[in-house]
């Protein structure tokens with residue numbers, strides 16, 4: 383590709399029109415590494431100028447977020463409010479992904495030459511992002527894998543107890559079910575409210591369930607059914623006083639919340655960065671606290687499982703799709719360029735607005751806590767007499783808004799779940815609410 387074409391693409395990229403999405407995808411794979419780097423630099427330049435211009439931007443909506451939204455590659459008109467399932471990649475992440483996949487096509491030597499170094503850089507970046515040492519980071523494929531690594535890797539005996547909440551995801555339940563069947567451990571489910579009243583209600587429910595046989599609390603940090611953010615800090619403190627380990631299933635946590643593992647005090651933390659952090663699918667993160675590493679066996683083994691004296695011993699998986707790991711590093715850089723606190727605040731501000739307004743609609747039961755300490759970017763609710771599926775279908779047809787149904791009828795958790803990431807606007811939420819109100823009016 384000649385220089386003129388490249389600079390035209392860079393210019394075009396800055397003024398990216400969503401209609402050109404497909405053209406961009408095709409062009410992307412033909413771009414050189416240096417053009418892809420330039421494209422990324424132009425995105426970061428634009429974010430830096432926005433940050434300088436809107437230093438004190440606390441307004442819940444407005445130009446700052448609208449401009450940031452342009453660094454994503456959504457199809458024309460799509461309003462993506464289901465990060466809880468899979469989220470989008472920002473442009474720099476996609477560029478980095480293409481760039482590193484291209485290496486295998488054009489120069490496979492580099493796949494084993496310089497890529498391993500880059501992987502370590504990603505580990506360090508991730509460690510800083512969640513305030514731990516790189517020696518405590520395992521790069522997995524997703525949350526499910528992280529949960530399985532912990533359930534498999536702990537030496538538990540017949541009769542040992544593991545406490546789960548009643549709101550766990552299959553990826554957090556079945557690793558323990560397998561262990562129950564194989565080794566005779568005992569799973570005990572602790573009920574949590576929809577929503578719980580406060581932190582104390584959750585912590586004391588778990589405290590009461592602990593017996594001398596209890597070895598682990600395995601709990602969703604980000605409850606997929608209700609949007610609850612579990613108070614891990616308080617739970618860990620209580621559990622550690624009783625000699626119980628804590629494993630958090632935080633599939634949605636990274637990229638949604640400003641995480642600090644040291645502050646949370648947990649032993650193990652599994653997360654999926656393709657939901658809220660903007661990474662591609664196929665790469666995840668497991669934190670294993672240094673002090674817990676001698677209690678956890680590796681599940682997979684190749685060279686290194688018995689010689690690494692750190693969390694690298696849990697990922698001797700052989701050759702991997704390194705491009706997606708490096709793209710994960712770019713997703714961290716993208717969020718760092720905006721600011722993690724700012725991101726969490728934006729997400730919670732949008733969710734707060736949605737909860738306040740949806741609650742005013744007659745018949746609505748909010749399944750998510752209104753306390754910002756016990757909630758994040760997932761909001762779930764149900765409406766008496768209105769089928770959740772109807773809401774999901776109606777807002778998709780009418781406004782091209784993507785939300786989903788969640789939970790189940792028997793448990794009383796069936797409802798609609800909405801994700802409010804940074805690029806969602808108040809206008810988008812108002813459209814969604816208008817759709818809900820319309821269906822409620824039609825019912826009566």
Ligand SMILES: Cc1ncc(COP(=O)(O)O)c(C=O)c1O
Pocket residue numbers: 466467524525526527551553554602604605606631632633634654
């Ligand atoms: C709370 C929770 N745990 C675990 C998972 C499984 O995640 P993954 O498919 O990335 O392993 C999900 C997926 O949505 C989830 O919501």
